[in-house]
Amino acid sequence: MFHVLLIHFIITSAFVNDAQVCSEKSTECMKSESEESRACPRIINREGWEARRALSSTLMPERPVRYVVVHHGGVPRYCYNRSSCSAILRSYQDHHLDNNHWSDIGYQFVIGEDGNVYQGRGWDKVGAHAPGYNSQSIGICVIGDFTERLPNALALTALHKLIECGIEMKKLRTDYRVIGHRQARNTQCPGNAFYQYVRKMPNWMNSPDLLLSS
Ligand SMILES: *[C@@H]1O[C@H](CO)[C@@H](O)[C@H](O)[C@H]1NC(C)=O
Numbered sequence: 367m368f369h370v371l372l373i374h375f376i377i378t379s380a381f382v383n384d385a386q387v388c389s390e391k392s393t394e395c396m397k398s399e400s401e402e403s404r405a406c407p408r409i410i411n412r413e414g415w416e417a418r419r420a421l422s423s424t425l426m427p428e429r430p431v432r433y434v435v436v437h438h439g440g441v442p443r444y445c446y447n448r449s450s451c452s453a454i455l456r457s458y459q460d461h462h463l464d465n466n467h468w469s470d471i472g473y474q475f476v477i478g479e480d481g482n483v484y485q486g487r488g489w490d491k492v493g494a495h496a497p498g499y500n501s502q503s504i505g506i507c508v509i510g511d512f513t514e515r516l517p518n519a520l521a522l523t524a525l526h527k528l529i530e531c532g533i534e535m536k537k538l539r540t541d542y543r544v545i546g547h548r549q550a551r552n553t554q555c556p557g558n559a560f561y562q563y564v565r566k567m568p569n570w571m572n573s574p575d576l577l578l579s580s
Pocket of ligand 1: 449450
């Protein structure tokens, strides 16, 4: 009898754990791309922010990738915890799928001021965020509007760590280049305050030297 109860308890606990896989405090949804390297920040996978499925995807034609393009969300909605960042992220994805008719959220990664990195298309898929650069860049967006102020220290640290992580995982070239979105097209993105910061990042490039493709 005791054995039966014990087994029942074990099975029940296993189920409960399963159901909690993506709760706020769980680490289960943070393993996608971060496990492979110590340089990597915590990366919340798509399940962790309840992403919709991508309609299609294309692999990067060449890896490691040459460019990082830095974006801001451009909407003055900010977030400081995983549930509210996930909600904003879903609104970005809805906009990209339903209004822009793209196949998925445009960015490879999105960073919140909660310090988390959220996986968009991920390292290996072509994004939709900077015409001319999409097939040779990783688009990283920080949630919020950074015209007047910088993203907080948690978000900036996550940005630097994500780039280091990309190099270590051989997703980014060691001689990678960083640009702000406004260098690729006529836009205010990533916001005046943030752009001044981007210009001082290591490997920032003044005049992009890419061969224009898609
Ligand atoms: C997350 O942040 C939102 C908005 O600031 C707040 O309303 C909510 O209570 C927070 N949730 C948790 C789990 O801390």
